[in-house]
Amino acid sequence: MNVINEMHIRFQSKSTNESFARSVISAFVLELDPTISELADIKTAVSEAVTNSIVHGYCRESGMIYIDAKITDARKVIIKIRDKGIGIKDISRAMQPLFTTAAEEERAGLGFAVMQSFMDDVKVRSKPGQGTTVTLTKQIVPLR
Amino acid sequence: MLNTDYKDDILTVFLSGEIDHNRAVGIRSAIDSQINALRPRRLELDFSDVSFMDSSGIGLIMGRYRAVGLIGGDLRIINVPDNLNRIIELSGVTTLGVLR
Structure with missing residues (x-):
């Protein structure tokens, strides 16, 4: 499996950058000619991960969010979204549907459930005080 | 700015x-101030022109379900485009019986 393209961006943890991150990742995966639904899945999952970094990782304070994305010759998209925020104490609890630490902000607690449902694989690495890295993988179906 | 219509005690x-966390905050407070001002018996959220929504949109729906319920009204979600079906189904909003 060879990497045929990759990109790295970093941006401030401002909520206006949620749509920026979605646009960048859409543009990046376009070379694989994904279906509309594959593209929507990727955009949604990235939006969830970036929002988590802003709302939970940095608790709305200023910080940087890093996205590293790769495309392989097997038409796989691998997207790593990283922050240097507060981290997650209990990852399996955080990934439970409906669990949220920001109910007053009307967070539905569905971020990880959406990522898991819309992507083929979701990996989370986190340490309290050291930030969180979410790796999203999706296989784009072969061209017809 | 919110595009709304109020007729027969129904606030549409x-x-x-795109409804994400960034936009949901403003939409939420705009809808809630209308709910408090008009106290409608029904709130209809029309999704016809929504091109993208993440789980922030689900939070928005659940929150308005509660907000309109508090004043004795009910919620209807109407004209959901096909591209939003997946997240709506995943969220369990369908079990509230608000989809039309």
Whole structure:
């Protein structure tokens, strides 16, 4: 499996950058000619991960969010979204549907459930005080 | 700015564009101030022109379900485009019986 393209961006943890991150990742995966639904899945999952970094990782304070994305010759998209925020104490609890630490902000607690449902694989690495890295993988179906 | 219509005690809100965490905050407070001012018996959220929504949109729906319920009204979600079906189904909003 060879990497045929990759990109790295970093941006401030401002909520206006949620749509920026979605646009960048859409543009990046376009070379694989994904279906509309594959593209929507990727955009949604990235939006969830970036929002988590802003709302939970940095608790709305200023910080940087890093996205590293790769495309392989097997038409796989691998997207790593990283922050240097507060981290997650209990990852399996955080990934439970409906669990949220920001109910007053009307967070539905569905971020990880959406990522898991819309992507083929979701990996989370986190340490309290050291930030969180979410790796999203999706296989784009072969061209017809 | 929110595009709304109020007739026969029904407040209809026409949502549009991309609903993410950034936009949901403003939409939420705009709808809630209308709910408090008009106290409608029904709130209709029209999703016809929504091109993208993540789980922030689900939070928005659940929150308005509660907000309108508090004043004795009910919620209807109408004209959901096909591209939003997946997240709506995943969220369990369908079990509230608000989809039309």
